[in-house]
Amino acid sequence: MKKDLEVFKEIRLQANSGLYKYRTEAQIDSIYQWAEDEIENSSTYLDFYNIISQLTDFEGSLHNDTGLPDKYWESLRAENFGYFPYPIKWIEGHWRINFEGGELPLGAEVIEINGEPMAEIVKNLHKYYTTDGFNLTAKRIGLRTHFSRYYRWHYGQKEEFDVTFKAIGSNTLENKMLESISYSDYYNKFRARHSFPYDQVDYMDLKEDQKYGFKQVNDSTGVLTLRSFSIGNETTDKHKRYAAFLDSIFSKIKNDKLQNLIVDVRLNNGGDDPNDLLAYSYLTQRNFQENTEAWIRFRKIPLIRYYDIWIPRFIRPFVVGGYNKQFQEIFPLEKDGAYYQDDTSEDHHVWQPQENAFTGNTYLLISPVVASAGSLFAAMLAGNENTITIGEETSGGYYGHNGHTTLTYALPKSKLTTSFSIVNLKQDVPVKSNQIHGRGIIPDYKVSQSFEDFINNEDTQMRFTLELIREN
Incomplete structure (x- = not known):
C-alpha cells in the first residue's frame, strides 16, 4: 500500500494539471498525510481502494477515475450476499x-x-x-x-x-x-425501479436519432433536445447529418418567428468536438472560442513504466514518443513549468454566430448529469443575457474543467488503475455573480422533481418552464 501510494502521488504531481485547480498545496499535502496514516489502520484490498478513491475524488474532476482490476471485479459481481436490497x-x-x-x-x-x-x-x-x-x-x-x-x-x-x-x-x-x-439481484431490482418510465432514457445506449431532436409546443415556443454530443467529429457522416439538422431547425425557427426556445441538455454528459460549439453558434450573438486557455503539466509523458497501455514494456518508449511529439505541437508555449496552447490552436479558433442564430428568449434546462462537453455548451449558453437557466446544478464546472486527453496509469502492486484528463481548460464564459468558482452551473431557478411527480413519474422541470414562459 505504501509503495503504491508513493507512485500514485508522484503520478499526480508530474502528470495531472488539475491537482491544484480547486485545492491548495497545503490541502493536497494534508490529505496525503491522512492517507499515509490511514494505511497504518488498513488491512484489506478494498481498504486501499477506498483510500485511493478518496484522494481521486478530493481533487475535483469529473474525469477522474479509480478502477479495479478485471479479476477483482469478477469476484465482486459473483458475490451472493451483502448488498442492500433496494434502489x-x-x-x-x-x-x-x-x-x-x-x-x-x-x-x-x-x-x-x-x-x-x-x-x-x-x-x-x-x-x-x-x-x-x-x-x-x-x-x-x-x-x-x-x-x-x-x-x-x-x-x-x-x-x-x-x-x-x-x-x-x-x-x-x-x-x-x-x-x-446478491450483487446481481440488486441490479435486477434497479432495472425494475419505480422511476423506470421517467428516467429510463438516462441509462439507454442512445441511437443517433435519439441524441437530438426538436418539437414545436405552440405558435411561439419550441423545444430543442440535445441529449448527447457523441455524434462524431466533422469528418463523419453522423456529424454532417447533425449539422444539417441544426441548419434546418433554426431556419424553421426563424421562419416561424418563434419567440421562445427551450434547450434541454439534462441528459448531456459530453461527446465529440465540435458538436457543442456548432450548437452554440446557433444560440449566440457573439464571437466565441472553445476555451481562452488550455495547458498541461509535462513536455513528455512521465512515469511511462506505469502507463497503462497494452504494448510490451520494451517498445513503450517508442509509442509514447509519438504521443509526446503531438503534445509538444499542441502545447508549445512554456510558462512557469506548464505548457500552453498558442493562438494557432484549433481550440482558439474564433467562431461566429450563424446567420439563422436564435435571438429570442432561451430557457436552458440543466441537471446534475450535465458534464464535459455538455457542461461547456451549457455554461456558454447560461452566460447569454437572453438565457434563463432552470433545473439543478450540473456536474461540470461553469468556469472551466479538466478535459480532452485522458491518461491511465496502473499502480504496480495493487494493479488499481487511475485515469484523469490532462488538459486544464478555462472556458470562454462571462463572469456572473450567481456562478461560483469550483461549482457546476448554478440555475437561475432551482427546480427538482417534486415528490408527487416522482410518484406519478412526471417532469416537474419542463412543466415549470412552460408555466414560466406563459407568465412572461
Missing part, C-alpha cells in the same frame, strides 16, 4: 425507496441504516462518484444507481440491514430488518 432516489431533500412491492413501501424516507444516519452514509459514499470542483448534486446520480454497491465497498458485506424509515405521509419512525441480497 433509492433523492427527492426534495430526502433519500426515498425507489421500488414498489418490496418490504419497505415505495417512497418511504430512509432515516438510518444499521444505526447510522443517511447523511453520514451518503457523505462516506461520495468518493465513488467524481464531480468537478466541490459539486455534490451529481454525486446523487451515482448513488441512485449504485447505492448498494457503494455501501458494500465502504462498509463491507452485511448479512442484514436494520433500516429506520418513515412511510409516506407519516412522522412515525419505523424499523425493518432486511436480509441482504
